[in-house]
Amino acid sequence: MDWVRLSQNCPHLFEEETIYSWLSRWVYDSPYPSIGAMLSHLLGTRNKQLDSTFPSYVKALSDASGIDVKILINQHTIVPYFKHFCDPKLFEEVLKDIYNGNTQTTHSKMSITAGRINESKWLNYCPQCVDEDVKEYGIAYWHVKHQLPGVSACIKHNLKLKGVIKCRRATIKPPQKVSEKEYISANQESLELANISLALLHDDVPKLDGEVLSGLYRHKLLSMGLASNCLSIHQAELRQLLERYWRPIMDVEAIKSTFELGKSRSFPASLFYHPESHHHPLKHLLMIVMLFSSLEELYRFQLSVSTKPKKTIEPSKFNMHKETKLALKALQHGESLRQASYFSGLSIVKVKQIAVINGIAIERREQRLFEKDRDLILKKLKRYEPTQKIAKAMICSVGAVEQILSQHPEVVEQRKRERFTRKSLYHRAKLIIAMRDKTKNTRGKIQKAVRTHYTWLFRYDKAWLYRILPPKQPAKYWGNRCKK
Numbered sequence: 001m002d003w004v005r006l007s008q009n010c011p012h013l014f015e016e017e018t019i020y021s022w023l024s025r026w027v028y029d030s031p032y033p034s035i036g037a038m039l040s041h042l043l044g045t046r047n048k049q050l051d052s053t054f055p056s057y058v059k060a061l062s063d064a065s066g067i068d069v070k071i072l073i074n075q076h077t078i079v080p081y082f083k084h085f086c087d088p089k090l091f092e093e094v095l096k097d098i099y100n101g102n103t104q105t106t107h108s109k110m111s112i113t114a115g116r117i118n119e120s121k122w123l124n125y126c127p128q129c130v131d132e133d134v135k136e137y138g139i140a141y142w143h144v145k146h147q148l149p150g151v152s153a154c155i156k157h158n159l160k161l162k163g164v165i166k167c168r169r170a171t172i173k174p175p176q177k178v179s180e181k182e183y184i185s186a187n188q189e190s191l192e193l194a195n196i197s198l199a200l201l202h203d204d205v206p207k208l209d210g211e212v213l214s215g216l217y218r219h220k221l222l223s224m225g226l227a228s229n230c231l232s233i234h235q236a237e238l239r240q241l242l243e244r245y246w247r248p249i250m251d252v253e254a255i256k257s258t259f260e261l262g263k264s265r266s267f268p269a270s271l272f273y274h275p276e277s278h279h280h281p282l283k284h285l286l287m288i289v290m291l292f293s294s295l296e297e298l299y300r301f302q303l304s305v306s307t308k309p310k311k312t313i314e315p316s317k318f319n320m321h322k323e324t325k326l327a328l329k330a331l332q333h334g335e336s337l338r339q340a341s342y343f344s345g346l347s348i349v350k351v352k353q354i355a356v357i358n359g360i361a362i363e364r365r366e367q368r369l370f371e372k373d374r375d376l377i378l379k380k381l382k383r384y385e386p387t388q389k390i391a392k393a394m395i396c397s398v399g400a401v402e403q404i405l406s407q408h409p410e411v412v413e414q415r416k417r418e419r420f421t422r423k424s425l426y427h428r429a430k431l432i433i434a435m436r437d438k439t440k441n442t443r444g445k446i447q448k449a450v451r452t453h454y455t456w457l458f459r460y461d462k463a464w465l466y467r468i469l470p471p472k473q474p475a476k477y478w479g480n481r482c483k484k
Contacts, residue, residue: 009030010026010064010065010066011025011026011029012137013065013067013076014133014137014141016075016076016143016144016145017076017141017142017143017144018076018077018141018142018143018144018147019055019058019061019072019076019077020050020051020055020142020171021141021142021173021174022061022076022141023042023050023057023061023171024050024171024172024173025139025141025173026038026042027039027042027171028171028173030042035170035171042060042061042064043057043060043061044060050170050171051123051166051167052103052119053077053078053079053107053119054077054079054094054097054098054103054106054107055077055098055103056098056101056102056103057101058072058073058077058098058099058101059099059100059101060101069099073095073098074203075144076144077144078144078147078148078149078201079094079095079098080200080201080202080203081148081149081197081200081201081281082094082110082281083200083207084200084205084206084207084208084281085207085208085210085278085279085280085281085284086110086278087278088207090109090110090278093109094106094109094110097109110278111277111278111279111280112280116257116261117149117254117257117258117261117280117282117283118257120147120149120166120253120254121165121166121253122163122164122165122166122253123142123147123163123164123165123166123172123174124146124147124151124152124161124162124163125140125142125143125146125161125162125163125164125174125175126143126146126154126156126157126159126161126162127159127162127178127179127182127183128154128156128157128159128183129143129146129154129156129157130174130175130176130177130178131178134176134177139173139176140173140174140175140176141173141174142174144201145194145198145201146161148194148197148198148200148201149197149254149280149281149282150193150197150252150254150255150258150282150285150286151190151193151194151197151198152186152190152193152194152249152252153186153187153190153191153193153194154186154194155191155194155195155198158185158186158191159183159184159185159186160184160185160186160190161186162175162178162182187248187249189245189246189248189249189289190248190249190252192289192293193249193285193286193289195294196285196288196289196294196295197281197285199295200281200285205295208284210271210275210276210277210278210279210284211275211276212302213271213275213284213287213288214271214272214275215305216298216301216302216305217233217271217272217287217291218231218233218272219231219301219305220291220292220301221233221234221238221291224291226238226241228353229324229353229354229357230353230357233272235268235269235272238268239264239267239268239269241290242259242267242268242286242287242290243259245290246259246286246290254282255282255286258280258282258283258286267283267286268283268286268287270283271283271284271287323344323345323346324344324346324354326340326343326344326345327340327341327343327344327346327350327351327354328354328358330343330344331351331354331355331358331360332360337351337352337355340355373394373396374404376394377390377394377401377404378404378408378411380393381401381404381405381408381411381415382411382414384414384415384418384419387401387402387405420460423456423460424457424460424461424464427453427456427457427461428457428461428464428468430450430453431446431450431453431454431457431465431468432468434446434449434450434453435468437449441470442470442473443469443470443472446469446470
């Protein structure tokens with residue numbers, strides 16, 4: 001698109017130039033004696049945050065230049081980036097706030113403040129774009145596509161972006177001259193994220209509903225072995241996979257803050273536990289790129305899932321393997337979890353999940369134990385044998401043994417006291433052995449030699465510890481050694 005001269009005092013607005021960049025050149029080229037005077041004349045005040053994601057001065061620039069507000073917002077800001085993951089009514093309200101110059105609460109409305117993915121501290125530029133802009137227009141400017149959250153690469157030149165720190169109310173230009181040393185190739189992950197982020201600036205991308213996306217993620221993860229048959233996500237494994245995938249660009253400000261949300265426990269779990277909430281687009285893009293590579297592939301997968309017969313999408317039937325069918329058949333014929341596990345080769349825990357999903361009642365092992373067996377288990381418990389050892393000897397589950405134990409609180413207390421006594425004897429023995437070394441003749445040396453045992457005794461058996469330790473040595477005063 002060729003740039004157009006709009007008025008005598010208005011600078012040219014270049015293709016894909018941010019309105020902040022345009023305003024900066026406007027201020028620099030003005031005949032006013034100071035930047036503050038020019039801003040007061042143009043915007044009505046000098047106290048605007050000029051580099052904001054949701055600028056409040058669009059209407060003022062539109063009035064001064066004659067360019068329609070919609071064109072300025074859609075082609076020269078990153079506001080459209082948030083449209084496709086946002087409720088249409090909410091986005092219309094945001095556009096109205098921008099038009100009226102009232103954007104103080106916009107970050108809150110868009111849940112950006114709650115999501116704690118703050119605006120970047122940097123204005124980004126591509127070194128080769130700078131060279132090309134200077135050659136074609138005589139000046140380099142800020143490009144919209146380089147300011148998208150998490151974007152660190154120029155997809156036009158496959159180069160890594162460079163950054164300049166923002167100033168809240170100042171006007172900054174990108175460097176007008178760069179060296180070839182700044183031409184650093186971008187890695188594949190940064191290019192993939194830049195490409196899909198740029199696609200969100202176009203109107204032809206349909207709205208992406210959080211609940212629909214959550215369902216698509218679940219089905220895709222099921223095919224990857226990262227979800228159960230009931231579409232329950234293996235969150236820890238998914239998190240590790242995401243971290244490995246995005247590790248090459250984990251130092252990017254927005255990506256790093258996304259992975260640190262909720263002390264590294266919020267992302268990506270929040271996309272599944274609260275799919276109806278308004279999440280930052282970057283969270284979804286990090287998932288989409290890893291699972292589908294592109295929006296086109298996402299749409300194709302959505303079509304394939306939606307066209308499958310309903311019976312194949314039921315959790316109990318979806319992607320059922322041979323082992324699952326064998327386990328289900330055994331359970332339906334009244335076999336126990338143990339027998340169904342034996343027939344299918346699956347673990348008892350997995351067989352139990354299949355039973356729960358398909359509504360098959362599970363008989364508890366403890367109920368099948370005869371009176372003699374329960375008495376024998378109780379005797380073993382009173383002899384302080386471990387529950388795992390008892391379960392193995394009696395061929396029953398640990399849960400069955402623990403259920404019998406819970407019915408006898410006095411035995412529970414006896415076992416606690418016995419465990420404490422054994423631990424105490426163990427730590428005492430270790431301390432006594434250490435004290436046999438004549439070189440360890442002070443409390444400090446003994447503590448250093450067997451710190452773990454010393455600490456346990458200090459915490460739980462302090463009276464005995466102080467009886468056995470050598471007497472405390474009096475403190476020595478050395479005076480001021482610096483004096484001659």
